[in-house]
Amino acid sequence: MGAVPHLNKLAEELKDDEVQFLLVTDEAPAHIESFLKERSLPGWIGVDSNKDTFGRYGVSTIPATFVIDANGKLILQSSPKGLTANLLRRIAERTPKPKPPAPVFIEPESFSERGGWMVDQQVMDLMGSPYMLAHGLGIPVPDCSDTVDLPGPGTYRVWVRTRDWVSPWNAPGAPGRFQVLLDGTPLETVFGTEGEAWHWQDGGTCDLNDKVQVSLHDLTGFEGRCDAILLSPDTSWVPPHGGEELAELRTRCTSLGLEPKDGGRFDLVVVGGGIAGTSAAITAARMGLQVALVQDRPVLGGNGSSEVRVWPQGHTNQERFPHVGDVVSELVRDHGPGHANAGDPHVFDDNRKLTLALAEPNLRLFLNQRVNAAESRDQRITAVTAQHTSSGQRTRITGTLFLDSTGDGVLGALVGADYEITETEHMGASNLWSVAATSKNEFQLRCECEDEGDPLSLAFDQSTSPAPFPRCPWAVDLSERDFPGRKTGAGTGNPLGKLGAWFWESGFDLDPIRDMERVRDLNLRAMYGAWDTLKNVDGLYPNHRLKWAAYIAGKRESRRLMGDVVLVGDDFRNLKPYPDAAFPCSWHLDLHFPEPAYHEDSDPFISECTKGEGFTYAGPYWAPYRALYSRNIKNLFMAGRNISVNHEALGAVRVMRTCGMMGEVVGKAASLCVLHSCDPRGVYADHLDGLIELLKVPGRARRASVDAALVIPPAPPIAPPANPTNVGVDPSQLPGLVVDDSKAIVEGNWKASTFEATFVGSHYIHDNRSGKGTKSVRWEFEVPTTGSYEVRLSYTDSASRDPQIPVTIEGAGEPHLVSMNQRLTPPHAGGFATVGVFNFDAGKRSAVTISNKGTTGHVIADAVQLVRENGQ
Ligand SMILES: Cc1cc2nc3c(=O)[nH]c(=O)nc-3n(C[C@H](O)[C@H](O)[C@H](O)COP(=O)(O)OP(=O)(O)OC[C@H]3O[C@@H](n4cnc5c(N)ncnc54)[C@H](O)[C@@H]3O)c2cc1C
CATH class of the missing domain: 3.40.30.10 (Glutaredoxin)
Structure with missing residues (x-):
């Protein structure tokens, strides 16, 4: 006491x-x-x-x-x-302050039930993880949900990481509102209503058991977003809103804190599965390399996937190396006229790309995984780490060679590769979109055809289902302004076709990586503002709805990684020759800038592009291999829109087929690196002849390992047209020896058709008037008896055909070269015309070959027929 x-x-x-x-x-x-x-x-x-x-x-x-x-x-x-x-x-x-009891950190992108919410990984490098987006075009999307284990029953404070996405523009209304339901009961707080920056919004406290079902319930369909939910047993604790403290919390409480899984070791690690990366990975795997392809989306194709819907341009299979472009043509089919940006999803062939990649035994796909860390030593990359976009699980992948085909130069930037970026006045990003009638497809088609005529006089009321659309006071206010597709907008043609086209573009002065959420959101605000104006101010399209809009931004310009050669615009104008010319460029110097007519404020959203003489060149221009590897990171290749070019030259190289061909060149060069144990630069210095030889080899050539012999499998049969318009002649009913095109050896991309009436078998094929000098069809056969035969070829004649088509006959003695005019109507049954009379030896393999070399018109190949003088 x-x-x-x-x-x-x-x-x-x-x-x-x-x-x-x-x-x-x-x-x-x-x-x-x-x-x-x-x-x-x-x-x-x-x-x-x-x-x-x-x-x-x-x-x-x-x-x-x-x-x-x-x-x-x-x-x-x-x-x-x-x-x-x-x-x-x-x-x-x-005394160190006590750590608060660990909260339960919930990443909704990992929910087992996604409902209609989308995983948005576009700014996950800045945020630490993807977020969920309610991309409903004005219609609330179904809930996403999962059951979550808690440490025990008790009182928890709920925090929801979100933001009001229109707040950067001080726009009224908080359109991205949503609720959080716990065991089906909504919390009182409505989320997504405050704050420009991502932050934790307080959802109050509630008593929970040791399990709870957590759901996100969208209230608007207008791009609400939720990064994470915290259930904190310490009800007085306030979570950190950002920075390292938040990163530490996320790592401590989620699977990010687990040791990365071992993803294996590869000869080539490809980061980014757009057209460039996918073409490179498939080519390298066929050349016998062990390849990893890491892609942060569930589909391959990047801008060319159904998620972004940019239509491929650029010419493949050009004369110097006709096989450069073979793999691109396998991945990106020519669907014929009528297809364009923002078209229906199936024409973007996501499944085809995945199937082709999965068919390669040497290729391992890492889908939904974003590379966000890399290790390097002595200017050489040793490993990358990828984070799964839904589970957060990290995987470490080691390799000998690496390819940055991310479009943003993500890998290059992580390891300190030299790069340039045009900070202002660069090309922007688009979120393509389209509208449709609410009724069935046939009405929609009818409507679209009629649009061609007198579009604005049409009521667009073929559908009987009205499709009201709410006012969008938070969107870009276009009620008093022109925009493409509005009655007052400039130009002619289908106004619906101008909505959501490539020129709805923004972000010209914003950072394409750091500001990408804002750029994408401005595109969405412009779209919603335009549709609100058309529907609610102009009173047009009562029965139309927003049909589709990309939530993944289609990017054009970002970091450009510097190589031993930096291509500039004048290289194209002057057709500057390079000894290592490797891939053909055919698109003009196509740069974009804000369209002045439509902009009264500082946030432009409509672009125009460079046109005219100063921006064209006499293509194809063959660009050098040395623009495809880093000048300071020894084992780093690049392909696609982040290659070594200046801002102006990017305008020419960035189209999809060209980007894909860069990938093919990298895939082949990488095989030489492994074969000769050299770096990408060493291929130019010491093995350029080897690269040139490989560029001549068809894209379907393959070998089991890098030092095995190359095998060139037969070209796959050409698929017959889906809806034949005519029926062909049965070859077995014709006299003599008849070999149909379905049995021929076909080089290059030919198209099957039944459009014209007279042909043999199920169809004929034509060169589509493209790839001139690179396509041929060879019919091989053996005659039953030695002697002279009349050689005939069948074709469908028309004025568009070429009048001087080279045909080579290999029979007895030296080959004969003759010329054929397919504008003339063939005189013999089955559509055959005579090429000449030649000698053939029984038991010897003979051949007739038709080529499109030196032609300008269409070249048709259908069947060859050999008849003796008696007509048999
Ligand atoms: C609106 C628009 C219209 C266009 N019009 C045309 C046209 O009509 N025709 C044409 O041919 N071209 C057009 N282009 C250009 C063309 O789309 C691009 O230049 C081309 O797609 C680039 O291909 P890429 O493979 O280099 O990049 P991308 O297509 O951007 O693909 C890169 C891929 O890598 C992924 N990725 C990025 N970072 C990582 C990472 N860290 N880890 C894993 N994966 C990652 C991305 O998600 C993406 O899927 C247009 C572009 C836009 C935006």
Whole structure:
């Protein structure tokens, strides 16, 4: 009791400090109570009647004093008088603050039920993880949900990481509103309603059991977004809103904190599965390399996938190396006229690209995984780490060679590769979109055909289902302004076709990586503003709806990684020759900038492009291999829109087929690196002849390993037209020896058709008037008896055909080269015309070959017929 005045004094001195006093006694409670009536004691009083605590602390004499820090650690044992206020303060300051009890960190992108919410990974490098987006074009999307385990029953505070996405423009209305349901009951707070920046919105407290079903419930269909949900048992704790503290919390509480999985070791690690990366990965795998292809989306194709829907341009299979472009042509089919940007999803052939990649035994696909870390030593990359966009699981992939085909130069930037970026006045990004009648497809088609005529006089009311659209006060206000597709907008043609086209573009002065969420959101605000104006101000299209809009931004320009050659615009204009010319460019110097007619403010969203003489060149221009590897990272290739070009030259190389051909060149060059144990630069310095030889090899050529012999499999049969318009002649009913095109050896991309009436077999094929000098059809046969035969070829004649088509006959003796005019009507049954009379030896393999070399018109190949002079 003698120490009580000292302790009381201490307690008084420390009353504003974080020091608590706890007195433990073995006296009976009644005794203590009567004592307290006379004198006060500091702090709490505990009764240890069986001296249990005394025993555990080894107390043999009293009074004894112990100082315990906030983490429960015993710091000091002394007599009460040995304690001073200063000593206790110093201990409190030195003591590490206790960590709050771990909250339950929920990443909704990992939910087993996604409903209609989309995983948006576009800014995950900035945020640490993807977020969920309610991209419903104005119609609330179905809930996403999952059941979550909790540490135990109790009261939890709910925090929801979100933002009001129109707040950067001070726009009214908070369109991205959503609720969080716990076991089906909505929290009172509506989320997505405040704050420009991503932050934790407080959802209040609630009592939960040890499991809870968590759902996101969209209220608007207008791009609500949720990054994460926290359920905190410490209801007074406020989570960090960003920076390293948030990153640390996320890592500590989610699977990001787990050791990365071992993804394996590869000869070539391709990062980015757009057309460039996919072409490179398939080519390298066929050349016998072990290849990893890491893509942060569920589909391959990048801008050319059904998610972004940009239509491929650029010419493949050009004369210098006619096989450069073979793999691109396998991936990206020519669907004929009528297809364009923002078309129906199936024409973007996602499944075809996946199937082709999966068919390669040497290729391992890492889908839905974003590379966001890399290791390097001595200017050489050794490994990359990819984070799964839904589970957060990280995978480490090691390799000998790496390819950056991310479009953004992500890998290059991670390892310090030299790059350039045009900070302002660069090309922007688009989120293509389209509209449709609400009725069945046939009505929609009819409507679109009629649009061609007198579009604005049409009522667009073929459908009987009205499709109201809400006012969007938070969107770009276009009610008083022109825009493409509005009645007052410039130009002629189908106004619906101008909505959501390539020129709905923004972000010209914004950072294509750091500001990408804002750029995409401006595109969406422009779309919603335009549709609101057309529907609600102009009163047009009562039965139309927004049909589709990309939520993944289609990017044009970003980081450009610097190589040993940096291509510039004048290289194209002057057709500057390079010894390592490797891929043909055929698109003009197509740069974009804001269209002045449509912009009154600083946030432009409609573009125009460079046109005219200064921006064209006499293509194809063969660009050099040295623009496809880094000048300072020894084992880094690049392909696609992040190659070594300046801003102007990017305008020419960035079209999809050209990007894909860069990938093919990289795939072949990488095989030489592995074969000769050299870096990409060494291929130019020491093995350029080898590269040139490989560029001449068909894209379907393959070998099991890099030093095995190349095998060129027969070209796959050409698919017959889906809806034949005419029926062909049965070859078995024709006289003589007849070999149809279906049995021929075909080089290059030919198209099957039944459009014209007279042909043999199921169809004829034509060169589509493209790839001149690169396509041929060879019919091989053996004649039954040695002698002279009349050689005939069948074709469908028309004025568009070429009049001088080279035909080579390999029979007895030297080959003969003759020419054929397919504008003339063929005189013989089955559509055959005579090429000449030639000698053939029985038992010897003979051949007739037709080619499109030197032609300008269409070249048709159908069947060859050999008849003896008696007509048999
Ligand atoms: C609106 C628009 C219209 C256009 N019009 C045409 C046209 O009509 N015809 C034409 O041919 N071209 C057109 N272009 C250009 C063309 O689309 C691009 O230049 C081309 O797609 C580039 O191909 P790429 O493979 O280099 O990049 P991308 O297509 O951008 O593909 C890169 C891929 O890598 C992925 N990725 C990025 N970072 C990572 C990472 N860290 N880890 C894993 N994966 C990652 C991306 O998600 C993406 O799928 C247009 C572009 C736009 C935006």
